[in-house]
Amino acid sequence: MNMITTKLFGVLAVGAISVASIGSAQAIDISGAGATFPYPIYSKWAENYKKITGVGLNYQSIGSGGGVKQIKAKTVDFGATDAPLTGSELSSAGLTQFPMVIGGIVPVVNIPGIASGQLKLTGPILADIYLGKVTTWKDPEIAAVNPGLALPDLSIAPIYRSDGSGTTYNFTYYLAAVKPEWKDTVGVNKSVDFPVGLGGKGNEGVAAFTSRTAGSIGYVEFAYALQNNLPFALMQNKDGNFVAPNSAAFQAAASGADWASIPGFGLILANQAGPTVWPMTAATFILMYKQQDKPDVAKAALSFFDYALTKGQQDALKLDYVPLPDALVQQIEASWKSITAADGSQIWK
Amino acid sequence: MTVTDSATISAASSARKTALTLRGPQKLFDLLFGGSTIFFAALVLLILGGVVFSLVSGSRLAFSTFGTDFIFSQFWNPVTSKFGARAPIYGTLMTSFIAMLFGVPISFGIAVFLTEVCPPVLKRPLSVAIELLAGIPSIIYGIWGLFFLAPFMQSYVEPYLTSTLGAVPGLGILFSGPPLGIGILTAGIILAIMIIPFISSIMREVFETVPVMLKESAYGIGCTTWEVMWNIVLPYTRVGVIGGVMLGLGRAMGETMAVTFVIGNSHRIASSLLAPGQTISSTLANEFTEATEDLYTSSLIALGLILFVITFIVLSFAKVMLIRANRQAGN
Amino acid sequence: MAATLDMTRYRGRQVQSRIALGLACAATSVGLFVLGTILLTLLWNGLSALHPTILTQMTPAPGSKGGLLNAIAGTIAMTTVGVALGTPVGILAGTWIAEYSRGSVLAQMVQFVNDILLSAPSIIVGLFVYELMVVPMGHFSAWAGSVALAILVVPVVLRTTVDMLGLVPSALREAAAALGTPKWRTVTMVCYRAAMQGMLTGIMLAVARVSGETAPLLFTALNNQFWSTNMNAPMANLPVVIFQFALSPYEDWQHLAWGGAILITFTILTLNILARFLATLSSLKQ
Numbered sequence: 001m002n003m004i005t006t007k008l009f010g011v012l013a014v015g016a017i018s019v020a021s022i023g024s025a026q027a028i029d030i031s032g033a034g035a036t037f038p039y040p041i042y043s044k045w046a047e048n049y050k051k052i053t054g055v056g057l058n059y060q061s062i063g064s065g066g067g068v069k070q071i072k073a074k075t076v077d078f079g080a081t082d083a084p085l086t087g088s089e090l091s092s093a094g095l096t097q098f099p100m101v102i103g104g105i106v107p108v109v110n111i112p113g114i115a116s117g118q119l120k121l122t123g124p125i126l127a128d129i130y131l132g133k134v135t136t137w138k139d140p141e142i143a144a145v146n147p148g149l150a151l152p153d154l155s156i157a158p159i160y161r162s163d164g165s166g167t168t169y170n171f172t173y174y175l176a177a178v179k180p181e182w183k184d185t186v187g188v189n190k191s192v193d194f195p196v197g198l199g200g201k202g203n204e205g206v207a208a209f210t211s212r213t214a215g216s217i218g219y220v221e222f223a224y225a226l227q228n229n230l231p232f233a234l235m236q237n238k239d240g241n242f243v244a245p246n247s248a249a250f251q252a253a254a255s256g257a258d259w260a261s262i263p264g265f266g267l268i269l270a271n272q273a274g275p276t277v278w279p280m281t282a283a284t285f286i287l288m289y290k291q292q293d294k295p296d297v298a299k300a301a302l303s304f305f306d307y308a309l310t311k312g313q314q315d316a317l318k319l320d321y322v323p324l325p326d327a328l329v330q331q332i333e334a335s336w337k338s339i340t341a342a343d344g345s346q347i348w349k
Numbered sequence: 350m351t352v353t354d355s356a357t358i359s360a361a362s363s364a365r366k367t368a369l370t371l372r373g374p375q376k377l378f379d380l381l382f383g384g385s386t387i388f389f390a391a392l393v394l395l396i397l398g399g400v401v402f403s404l405v406s407g408s409r410l411a412f413s414t415f416g417t418d419f420i421f422s423q424f425w426n427p428v429t430s431k432f433g434a435r436a437p438i439y440g441t442l443m444t445s446f447i448a449m450l451f452g453v454p455i456s457f458g459i460a461v462f463l464t465e466v467c468p469p470v471l472k473r474p475l476s477v478a479i480e481l482l483a484g485i486p487s488i489i490y491g492i493w494g495l496f497f498l499a500p501f502m503q504s505y506v507e508p509y510l511t512s513t514l515g516a517v518p519g520l521g522i523l524f525s526g527p528p529l530g531i532g533i534l535t536a537g538i539i540l541a542i543m544i545i546p547f548i549s550s551i552m553r554e555v556f557e558t559v560p561v562m563l564k565e566s567a568y569g570i571g572c573t574t575w576e577v578m579w580n581i582v583l584p585y586t587r588v589g590v591i592g593g594v595m596l597g598l599g600r601a602m603g604e605t606m607a608v609t610f611v612i613g614n615s616h617r618i619a620s621s622l623l624a625p626g627q628t629i630s631s632t633l634a635n636e637f638t639e640a641t642e643d644l645y646t647s648s649l650i651a652l653g654l655i656l657f658v659i660t661f662i663v664l665s666f667a668k669v670m671l672i673r674a675n676r677q678a679g680n
Numbered sequence: 681m682a683a684t685l686d687m688t689r690y691r692g693r694q695v696q697s698r699i700a701l702g703l704a705c706a707a708t709s710v711g712l713f714v715l716g717t718i719l720l721t722l723l724w725n726g727l728s729a730l731h732p733t734i735l736t737q738m739t740p741a742p743g744s745k746g747g748l749l750n751a752i753a754g755t756i757a758m759t760t761v762g763v764a765l766g767t768p769v770g771i772l773a774g775t776w777i778a779e780y781s782r783g784s785v786l787a788q789m790v791q792f793v794n795d796i797l798l799s800a801p802s803i804i805v806g807l808f809v810y811e812l813m814v815v816p817m818g819h820f821s822a823w824a825g826s827v828a829l830a831i832l833v834v835p836v837v838l839r840t841t842v843d844m845l846g847l848v849p850s851a852l853r854e855a856a857a858a859l860g861t862p863k864w865r866t867v868t869m870v871c872y873r874a875a876m877q878g879m880l881t882g883i884m885l886a887v888a889r890v891s892g893e894t895a896p897l898l899f900t901a902l903n904n905q906f907w908s909t910n911m912n913a914p915m916a917n918l919p920v921v922i923f924q925f926a927l928s929p930y931e932d933w934q935h936l937a938w939g940g941a942i943l944i945t946f947t948i949l950t951l952n953i954l955a956r957f958l959a960t961l962s963s964l965k966q
Contacts, residue, residue: 031819031914033902040928043905044741050906058914060903061924063638069646075819162614164427164639187428190639198529198625199614201491201635202927208495212503212530224929319742319930375862382864386776389769390790393838396831397793400800400808407807458707466701467708475708477952482715483885484948485722486892488923489941493721542714547885549711551840554878558847571690573697589843596839596885599799605895606923630801634895637803653804660799664792 030057030301034067034080037166037221038101038284041321042080045308048315057304064166064190071095071287077297079287082166083190087263096290096339097264098332099283100308102254102322104222105171106245106280108230110210111137112152116231120145120242123178123235123271123279129217130158130175131182132196137215145236152215159209159218162199164191170282171219174270178279219280222250223320237279238271249278250322259328265335283324288339295341302336302348309333401657408651410644419651425616425627427636432648434655436616440533440626441602441659444612447537447622448601452544453594459545460552461578476553483546491610494539495531499611502538503530507623526621529613534622536612536631540604544597551593555586591671595664602660605634629656722942729939738907739921742930748940750907750916755944757909758822758901758917759891762829767883769830770837777838778845779867791842797835805831806896814900822915825901832896833886840882844875880955888948894919918944 032042039061046057062070064081071079072093080100090097107126109119125141128134134141137151161168169190176183186192198213200206203224210218210230217233222245225232234242243249253272259265269281286305292298309332313323324332336348411419415432422433463476507528515524559582567577583590613625614635629652640646733747740746773790781787806828813824848871856866872879897903902914903921918940926937 031902036924039924040742040930040933044743046905047741047744056906058902058904058906060905060914060920062898062902065637065639065641066899068641073815075814162609163635187426189428191636192428193424193426193616198531201609201614203929204492204927205495205610208499209531212500221929227929227931375865379862379864382867383776383780386772386780388772390773390776390781390787392769393773393790393797393834394793396834397797399812400797400804403808403811404804455707455710458704459711461701461704462708466704473956475712477949477956478715479708479711480881480884480888480952481945481949482711482718484888484891484952485718485945486894486919486922486941488892488894488919488926489718489722489945492926493718497717497721545711545714550881550885551843554881555843555847558844558878560849573693575697575700576693578700586847588846592839592843595795596798596836599795599835600889602799603801605801605803630803633801633803637807638898650807653801653807656799656801656804657796660796664795668792 029055030078030297030304031076032057032059032067032078032080032286032301033062033070033076034059034287035064035082035166035284036061037082037103038080038321040223041101041316041319042308044315044319045304045312048312049304049307052307053303055300055304057301063164064169065164068287071289077288077294077301080284081287082282082284083169084262084264084266084268084283084285085287086266090264090266094290095264095287096335097266097285097287098305098335099259099265099267099285099324099328100305101316102250102269102281102283102324103320104245104250104278104281104322105167105174105219106222106225106230107217107219107233107235108207108210108225109217109233110212110214110231111154112214113150114231116229117234117244118149119233120149121233121235123174126235127175127179127182129156130160130194130197131179131185132158145242154215157213157216158194158197159206159213159216160194160197160199161191161203161206161219162201164189165202166190166282166284167203167219167221168192170268170270170280173268174280177271226320235279237275237277238273239275239277241275243276243278245278247317247320247322249276250281251325253277253279253281254283254322254328255325259331265328265332290338291340291342292347293342295345295347298339298341299347302339306333401654404650404654404657408647408654410647411651414644415648419648420655423616423618425632427640427642427645430642430644432645434629434652436618437627437629437632437652438655438659439618440536440612440628441630441656443533443622443626444537444540444608444628445598445601447534448540448544449594449598451538451541452548452597452601455541456545456548456552456593456597459549460556463549463553464556464582465574465578476550480546480550482542483550487543487604487606490539490543490607494535494607494611498539499530499535501530502535503528507534511623522620523622526619526623528623529625531611531613531625532621532623533612533626536608536626536628537622539607539611540601543604543607544600547600548593548597551596552586552590555589555593556582558589559585588671591667595667598663599660602656602663603630605630609634629653629659719945722938722945726935726938726940726942729935730942734936734939734943739905739916739936740932741905742928742933746936748918748921748936748943750904751918751921751940752943753907753909754822754901754904754916755891755918757911758825758829758897758915759887761823761826761911762890763833763883763887765826766830766833766886767837770834770882770886771841771879773834774838774841774845775867775871778842779863779871791838794835794838797831798839801895802828802832802893803895803899806899809896810899820900820902820914822901822911822913825897825915825917826911828896828900829890829893832890832893836886836889837879837882840885841875841879844878844882845871847878848874877956877959880959884948884952884955887951891944891948892919894923898923 042059050056067079067081070076138153172188176188200209203220206218210216252274253269256274271279309329316323339347423435424431424433510524515521567581609631615625637649737747738750777787809828856870904914904916922937922940925933
């Protein structure tokens with residue numbers, strides 16, 4: 001025994017030391033952490049960017065809340081969040097904020113006999129379902145917007161995200177925008193106290209419960225619904241049209257918006273006006289310090305973001321994200337001029 | 350060996366020690382080894398002290414805001430920043446109880462089977478197979494629970510429970526409501542599965558340390574295999590067995606990922622075991638990464654502190670039981 | 681008369697024993713059945729990902745080809761360091777309780793505290809190490825991840841060490857003492873040797889427990905998309921990769937997650953068998 005343990009520990013120790021000593025040869029240039037929703041596209045951009053420039057950007061999804069906390073604790077070079085910070089939060093922390101990419105939230109349903117895209121819903125109906133006021137699919141409120149559709153006499157099982165998420169934040173933001181009662185009783189947050197329903201962990205959990213429970217409705221990210229062929233419902237937008245969730249509909253929401261109206265571009269694209277707009281569209285944001293201790297790292301990060309916002313647009317589309325409109329990209333890059341080194345010199349020129 | 354015997358031996362050995370006066374290096378090694386053991390024992394205290402300190406300082410805001418309401422209130426609303434721990438506390442206790450209810454007897458059965466019944470050829474492969482359960486990452490348990498156990502519970506187990514136990518007056522309330530497949534009961538069962546390898550491998554290990562002579566003597570006076578297990582082996586190994594059970598209980602109360610997938614994550618306490626619930630660990634796993642407000646974060650850390658207190662109470666209780674068992678055994 | 685009564689009672693006891701052992705068999709079958717379904721789920725979903733490239737390429741972005749090399753290397757590095765840090769602490773502290781403390785109040789306290797640590801949710805341990813190391817250092821690092829894992833290893837190893845040393849017959853120690861063996865040699869050469877099988881089980885359980893833990897690594901080692909052997913920087917690791925990939929929308933990522941889970945499970949299996957084999961081998965030699 002003694003021999004073996006001694007040998008074992010010897011091997012372990014040598015292993016540890018050698019691992020540690022190879023270490024310092026290569027270092028990760030940029031590190032970022034935060035929102036889960038954009039994690040796949042950030043990793044795609046990082047992979048391609050490393051091939052082109054050799055600069056490694058390591059982004060990890062630890063949640064939007066984590067992203068905000070980590071940038072404030074200065075353990076990362078940039079943070080990422082789905083729920084934008086307000087102007088006062090930004091200025092008190094000395095942060096700047098800009099959007100990177102857009103996605104959408106899709107209601108998925110499981111009603112026997114009704115195919116994907118057949119059911120039409122409005123914002124107030126969706127709010128009433130999650131408030132527990134509309135409890136059956138035969139409800140006259142639903143029938144009124146679905147003439148000719150044979151809806152079953154089945155009770156509705158609402159499914160929500162149990163884990164705190166930007167998806168829930170944007171979903172509740174939309175419900176609050178279209179239904180004052182939602183704003184007063186439930187509110188807007190990354191996790192809220194849902195009056196009715198069942199909580200699934202992540203998109204996966206929501207999708208699993210929805211597909212297994214007849215009469216259920218849930219909400220997931222667009223990419224998730226599309227990749228897994230989940231049956232979705234059409235939504236009525238602000239102009240009164242029923243639209244299907246797709247890239248064009250998300251893009252329409254982004255291009256019509258007045259981004260400069262809110263500090264840090266902290267605009268939530270819920271219920272935007274426009275004939276083809278998907279009402280539950282949302283951007284995801286990057287957080288950086290205005291005054292940088294490590295200007296070379298900050299400059300490398302900004303070059304990466306520039307790559308992502310311009311050349312990376314095709315990658316975004318391939319993964320079912322929507323790139324930002326060109327006019328907005330220009331506004332964003334202009335805003336980078338406010339990022340400075342400790343001596344006050346501009347980092348991005 | 351009688352008391353006087355061992356006393357003589359130890360007296361003799363200590364006399365020899367002084368007589369021989371251990372040579373320099375040996376003495377040094379003895380000091381070093383003994384010293385390092387107590388150093389590391391103290392380190393364990395220090396680690397826990399550190400963890401508790403960081404929990405206490407992190408949860409101060411929550412307790413100063415809500416006071417004792419934090420423990421007894423059932424509200425959990427991040428929008429209005431009203432937090433109470435009653436539902437997660439209930440869920441933690443209930444799921445752990447269910448896990449122990451199923452996990453301990455099954456683990457005991459497995460250990461008995463492996464030590465007494467199993468043909469020697471199968472012994473090694475079977476015990477490795479059971480221990481393999483411990484090596485599966487907990488997220489896999491979660492996904493397995495979501496796609497296999499939950500539908501199974503929903504279609505077979507829960508309807509059966511509702512139609513049989515659900516009709517029993519009093520008890521029925523625990524098994525009422527629609528079969529969702531997820532909830533407190535399913536979470537408890539998944540925890541039971543996860544702790545089985547821990548408890549059973551420790552039990553098997555300690556059962557095998559029982560001196561053959563003890564067992565043979567019992568068989569010699571006509572005891573059945575079961576009586577030997579129950580009256581000889583179990584009392585002889587009780588400290589180790591309780592240690593294994595504690596190991597399992599610890600894992601059950603602290604498990605996060607697997608529970609999160611199957612418990613339904615509702616912050617309301619329902620009377621039915623089939624209804625969704627929440628445990629302290631699953632709340633932490635669900636919400637910690639997304640919490641930004643100070644009070645919200647602090648409330649989550651306070652939940653962690655409460656889990657420590659619960660563990661403390663449960664362990665104290667176990668300790669008292671153990672002392673009583675020892676006294677009954679006449680030691 | 682009395683004899684027949686005894687016989688019936690004896691038969692009753694035999695039946696009771698049979699039933700109990702039958703139940704033990706049933707319990708084992710339940711355990712094996714559950715294990716079987718979990719393994720089947722694992723193989724069903726993950727076998728297609730077990731391409732040789734899983735061992736030679738880095739974690740990809742969705743839609744790219746890749747493997748899990750960086751995550752595997754990171755997990756091996758951090759688990760090794762974590763176990764190498766935690767095991768001696770657990771064993772030596774356990775040795776003190778079992779061999780030196782003579783049941784003092786302090787020993788009972790340490791054991792009690794250790795049991796509390798056992799059930800600490802791993803996310804709490806992660807947060808503690810985050811405050812302890814990540815915040816002061818100003819960045820995530822593999823060292824922090826290893827320390828978090830070590831803290832999870834200690835209580836498991838300590839608990840089993842104490843229990844297993846407690847089962848070593850005191851006659852062995854007394855025999856060694858009678859020969860004038862110094863205490864440290866008695867403990868290492870006699871007690872450890874007698875308790876080795878059990879202590880190894882404890883270490884294996886600890887390795888099994890930490891190698892699949894996501895929560896303590898997320899806030900300490902973070903994760904890394906690229907190859908990195910720098911222990912002082914974020915390092916890739918399997919549990920976090922599995923967690924992120926399994927819950928993603930993309931099928932190729934989900935497959936890799938299942939493949940990673942298979943790797944962890946079967947590595948644990950191999951280690952387990954290897955440890956037992958070594959233990960038997962060394963006990964045969966003596």
